[in-house]
Amino acid sequence: MKILVTGGAGFIGSHTVVELQNAGYEVAVVDNLYNASPKVIGRLEAITGKTVSFYKVDIRDREGLTKVFEQEKPDAVIHFAGLKAVGESVRKPWEYYENNINGTLILTDVMRKCGCKNIIFSSSATVYGDPAFIPITEECPKGTCTNPYGWTKWMLEQILTDLHTADPEWNVVLLRYFNPIGAHKSGTIGENPNGIPNNLMPYITQVAVGKLEKLHVFGNDYNTHDGTGVRDYIHVVDLAKGHVCALKKLEPGSGLSIYNLGTGVGYSVLDIVKSFEEATGVKVPYVIDPRRAGDIAECYSSPEKAEKELGWKAENGIREMCEDAWRWQSMNPKGYED
Ligand code: NAD
Ligand code: WQD
Numbered sequence: 232m233k234i235l236v237t238g239g240a241g242f243i244g245s246h247t248v249v250e251l252q253n254a255g256y257e258v259a260v261v262d263n264l265y266n267a268s269p270k271v272i273g274r275l276e277a278i279t280g281k282t283v284s285f286y287k288v289d290i291r292d293r294e295g296l297t298k299v300f301e302q303e304k305p306d307a308v309i310h311f312a313g314l315k316a317v318g319e320s321v322r323k324p325w326e327y328y329e330n331n332i333n334g335t336l337i338l339t340d341v342m343r344k345c346g347c348k349n350i351i352f353s354s355s356a357t358v359y360g361d362p363a364f365i366p367i368t369e370e371c372p373k374g375t376c377t378n379p380y381g382w383t384k385w386m387l388e389q390i391l392t393d394l395h396t397a398d399p400e401w402n403v404v405l406l407r408y409f410n411p412i413g414a415h416k417s418g419t420i421g422e423n424p425n426g427i428p429n430n431l432m433p434y435i436t437q438v439a440v441g442k443l444e445k446l447h448v449f450g451n452d453y454n455t456h457d458g459t460g461v462r463d464y465i466h467v468v469d470l471a472k473g474h475v476c477a478l479k480k481l482e483p484g485s486g487l488s489i490y491n492l493g494t495g496v497g498y499s500v501l502d503i504v505k506s507f508e509e510a511t512g513v514k515v516p517y518v519i520d521p522r523r524a525g526d527i528a529e530c531y532s533s534p535e536k537a538e539k540e541l542g543w544k545a546e547n548g549i550r551e552m553c554e555d556a557w558r559w560q561s562m563n564p565k566g567y568e569d
Contacts, residue, residue, distance in 0.1 A: 238311030240267035268567035320380035409493030414559035421559030450522030493532030
């Protein structure tokens with residue numbers, strides 16, 4: 232079975248390519264390298280010992296994408312390609328709607344014209360907005376997003392659902408990720424944010440490696456056990472394995488399925504700082520700053536549905552997540568630029 236991975240040179244996509252190849256799938260990658268390095272492909276091949284068919288193609292390039300489908304004839308698509316920076320999406324909403332929504336419309340049009348109607352889509356816990364209840368099950372109503380990035384996920388879930396409703400030959404899996412962190416054990420692939428990181432773990436690793444002076448903790452007056460925001464952090468390799476398990480929901484007649492991919496455990500910002508220091512022996516200086524606009528107090532999943540229906544469960548704990556994030560950062564202080 233051949234899987235086409237859009238955005239396969241990015242953080243989650245690259246880890247998923249490894250797990251797909253380890254599980255015996257043939258893989259082709261499409262990525263425009265807007266937020267990824269071409270070095271990733273060589274590193275993937277070094278990890279798995281297998282070749283990766285790589286196409287530097289933008290998913291909005293209908294002609295280029297059609298050629299890839301004609302050449303590769305994939306059975307299914309795992310669709311990671313998109314823009315993902317929350318703050319940037321507030322400043323550049325048009326670019327986010329254009330890339331994420333238009334890109335997915337063109338991708339799915341090419342797919343149906345080439346007879347491939349199986350897709351796994353990278354959605355996000357952000358679609359729950361400020362969640363109606365916690366732990367968040369898949370039945371939790373979708374909420375109000377606080378930024379254009381979140382709305383693209385919200386809308387794309389609806390678009391893919393409507394495609395399936397109109398044409399039941401489409402098999403669609405919507406995977407709602409919680410907070411992916413960590414890196415492959417080899418320390419050769421990992422998260423490589425542009426500029427100053429927005430997300431907590433890359434910020435911490437850059438403080439630890441000396442690139443940034445101290446962590447700014449965004450608020451300590453939330454209604455949580457220590458006042459700082461609580462999230463469900465998940466090891467990116469566990470997340471990647473979730474995609475391999477989700478492929479079984481693309482069998483003919485599977486229809487539409489939705490799964491949370493999280494651990495079910497919430498950690499506060501200060502819990503993460505402490506876990507990182509314990510796991511690595513490196514101190515992370517921090518200051519308390521005001522709350523960040525749009526943040527919620529607490530967000531963690533109920534991962535039960537994925538366990539029951541996909542046989543998938545996150546295996547790595549917070550210690551491994553910190554150790555592996557640190558191995559990647561310390562072996563590659565400049566990311567893929569080294
Ligand atoms: P990433 O930026 O590392 O990977 C996305 C990849 O898509 C990049 O390699 C980029 O170059 C590529 N890309 C972007 N636009 C493209 C286009 N038009 N054509 C071809 N390639 C394009 O991000 P990631 O963290 O690996 O996230 C992967 C997916 O998961 C994204 O859709 C993201 O929104 C979603 N997601 C991420 C998180 C997270 O915290 N990292 C959480 C929930 C959901
Ligand atoms: C985690 C916690 C911050 C940075 C975002 C997106 C979400 C999803 C994952 C894609 C919060 C605190 C952070 C810092 C801090 N992405 N923090 N100092 O906000 O849960 O989710 O990434 O879909 O859509 O919104 O993740 O890592 O930014 O923040 O105190 O420098 O760490 O306030 O409590 P978040 P995060």
